[in-house]
Amino acid sequence: MRKLIILFLFAVISINAQLQNPKIFIPSDTFDFGDIPEGQTIIHNFIIVNTGGDVLKLGQVISSCGCTAAEPEKKELNPGESTTLRVEFNSIGRSGKQNRQISLSSNDPVNPRVKFVISGNVLDQKSFSEKASGPKLMFEKSQHDFGKIYEGKIVEFTFKFKNIGKGVLEIKNVKTTCGCTAAVVNGKKLNPGEEGTIRIEFDSANRFGRTSRNIIVTSNDPDEGIKTLTIYADIIKKES
Secondary structure, three states, X not given: OHHHHHHHHHHHHHHHHHHHOOOEEOOOOEEEEEEEEOOOEEEEXXXXXXXXXXXXXXXXXXXXXXXXXXXXXXXXXXXXXXXXXXXXXXXXXXXXEXXXXXXXXXXXXXXXXXXXXXEEEEEOHHHHHHHHOOOOEEXXXXXXXXXXXXXXXXXXXXXXXXXXXXXXXEEEEEEEOOOOEEEEEEOOEEOOOOEEEEEEEEEOOOOOEEEEEEEEEEEOOOXXXXXXXXXXXXXXOOOO
8 A cells, every 4th residue: 555655656746747847849840842943942930839837948950951941939938838940941952852850959858859840842943834834633522432232233423523723634544443333534625723524333243342443544734643533332232
């Protein structure tokens, strides 16, 4: 009994000590700036919160690259206070995929150094202009579940899509992974803002149990030239 009391007191003291210490909390430690033209400077503010019970002191900031600068707005945070870490990435002379890490030290005894990551893709001016002015294929949904159907039944579903880009969208090819599935495209060429459909017909003859089939859509979308649609069904065998 005495041993249990000692262990309980030790746990209470440990919890109180943790509550009294500063504690750094980062709601989000990553940022993806997507595609940018070479030469553009990206600025992002990460939020830092002190969720502990004592003053949080922010210390040294280290960046993995000279092209990235970072500095917290405030160096000391009272319990409950927050600040921002301003990160600046200069893309001059950079090309392709970028991944930069920034580490920040503090007096949090449990987590004395935290890391932030910014990433993205740097394109030359010509490539960025072509990409920005190109087509963009977006489906309203990419999956459909027919639920329970009896073996031998033919079911249909229509996938809707739209060109949300700035160039003419071309649906180049639509393939199904099984002869039991047929696809009919309405709108193989779409101007910006126009919509189209792909009607899927699935024949469940001689199929049983949980089944899935894929439809592969190829287009001239410069970002995602291949997209996959998936249909599902639980096929129940007919009683003889």
